[in-house]
Amino acid sequence: MSTNEAYISGVGQSEIGVKLTRHPLLLTLDAVREALQEAGLTLGQIDGVSTYPGRMAAYLGFSPVGADELIDALGIRATWYAGGAEITSQLGAVVAAATAVRAGLARHVICFRTVYEAAALARPEEYPPLRREKVDGGSQWVAPFNALSAANWTAQYAMRHVKRYGLTREQLAQIALTDRANAALNPRALVRQPLTMDEYMSARMISTPLCLYDCDRFTDASTVLIVSAGAAIDEVVCKPIRIAAMAGTVERHSWDQAEWMACYSTGADLWKRTDYKPADVDTVQLYDGFSFQVISWLESLGFCGIGEGGRFIEGGKRIARDGELPLNTFGGQIGAGRLHGFGFAHEAVVQLRGKGGARQIPGDPRVAVATSGGGPLATALLLAKD
């Protein structure tokens, strides 16, 4: 183990559901407990906390727990912490933690993402929905035209692939079909029934070319990753997973001014920072808030050329659990629930440790990529079992 590296030690996850009544701080604690147990650490050894996007007072369902609240509630003595939305998407919180432990600011950092959007929708008196009299900032350039959802913004990039590169609905369907087949083998997944091509093709449209099954849905859950310093890794009992490379970018922050989604520059940057090559990767866990984002991530990371993503996944064999590049083996956000970015890194670690149970990929996976975001913001992590 190298002392100047950053590792993921324990990982944990709460139950995943909709309209949960368990307090979001306690969901977070459930995930913390599982991660501590796997790592063989105690709360007394935790000295840092990192989260995305921090507590959002105006929209509590999106982020009901802040890093400072968790520190206070669990009595953590933190020498470093961070939580904010102005970072390169959800896994940017892990990048921040890895940077902090490498700089000696902390030894073991709890990174968490807690979502409570379904519960908040069901209990608006406790968790008021976001309401604004007027729109400003970046939303003023899209909301007045009723481009109200990231589905609308992502769909426009997807439509360009349809028209320019011939992406078909049958190709796009392979994301949802793969996700749902994998989710069926994940005891915690939100949706555990496989999806058929007929069901996909007859689903109602949300925003062309994206149909209902191309979109994740509001979920209540918490996911935790503990980032540990190389200098402290001998305190950890589980197999450490090294963060071999990190990349993150922001494109023009207004979605409509960027020629390409941010994942394209992020993917290129990732490979500049490592000797590993795309051919070394045993599994990919790619952000799929919307299915099309997987296609753009596959292209961005160099698994295929720009515009070739649809043909790359055609038929689904290549990205299946027993294929050459197993994808989103926990079900992705479309199958497992909208864990919002952290689920991908969690699953990469599970697979590299061989702890996937019924969904474990064959062989001895040693290298994985996990990503979050993709639109104006993107983060990619290359994880390796040394």
Next chain:
Amino acid sequence: MGAPRPQPRLDADNRAFWTGGAVGELRLLRCQDCATFIHPPRPVCRKCLSENVVPEAVAGTGVIDTFTVNHQKWHPALEVPYVIARVAIDGAPGVFLTTNIVGCPVDEVDIGDRVRVRFEQQGEVYFPLFEKIDR
């Protein structure tokens, strides 16, 4: 006038854009030193950092760069389907506007279609919508 749209909060940066329709003009900020158009509007040129940026009217035509047909009622009052498009603005290289394509059936919109601005007034705001030129 169509159904009420989310209203932008007007300020010193964006007022020219959202009110130019009152005189039939699509206005974008332009650097007076290097001629770069700046959108979203900021008080500085993103290319040369000049602070000498002022609103200028552009032709009001453009090309559909990409689009989507929205079918989801994100709130009960929303009338669907409608076209959301990203339009490349003629004469302002690098500037795209998210907008709606109106005045034609939703299935008659395609990438590459030429479009022209058509303002929709709601209060003091003039929303720049676009319609196809060759019908």
